[in-house]
Amino acid sequence: MTADQLRLPAETWDGKVNPGRVFLVDRDPYVRRLVGQFLAGLYDVEFFDDGYAALDRARVAPPAAVVTEILTPLLDGLALCRLLKGDPATRRVPVLVLSMLAADERARVAGADAFLPKPLERGRLVAALRGMTHSTDGRGASPPHQDTP
Numbered sequence: 001m002t003a004d005q006l007r008l009p010a011e012t013w014d015g016k017v018n019p020g021r022v023f024l025v026d027r028d029p030y031v032r033r034l035v036g037q038f039l040a041g042l043y044d045v046e047f048f049d050d051g052y053a054a055l056d057r058a059r060v061a062p063p064a065a066v067v068t069e070i071l072t073p074l075l076d077g078l079a080l081c082r083l084l085k086g087d088p089a090t091r092r093v094p095v096l097v098l099s100m101l102a103a104d105e106r107a108r109v110a111g112a113d114a115f116l117p118k119p120l121e122r123g124r125l126v127a128a129l130r131g132m133t134h135s136t137d138g139r140g141a142s143p144p145h146q147d148t149p
Helices: 029-039 051-060 077-086 104-110 122-133
Strands: 018-025 044-048 063-069 095-099 114-117
Touching: 018 029, 018 051, 029 044, 029 122, 044 051, 051 063, 051 077, 063 077, 063 122, 077 095, 077 104, 095 104, 095 122, 104 114, 114 122
Parallel strands: 018 044, 018 063, 063 095, 095 114
Antiparallel strands: none
């Protein structure tokens, strides 16, 4: 697994969602560092520079949410989103897609729960994650992205 930093929880989660852990998938170490600073003290962040590494880890220990850039090596963020949403073990994990590209519709079609354009703003990122990870079902998942009328 390729990861800049890997913080494992003190207990084994055995496929249960860790409500305080978020996966960040981005090829750019600067963005990984910036998002890590944005989320410090709010979430335990695991960093990945490719989609396959995040997918493999999510299948073993699902996070509260996955934040992914579209342009990631080996497995792009939209393919990662489709695979997460298509797997019974991870389909309820909310996915937030980030990109400099105007790709909000493509993200929605891939099953993303939210889309944020880059450059990132801390307040918008934190608000989106809080909305996705604080649900009434207690599983850390939110309803899928819905089209507005």
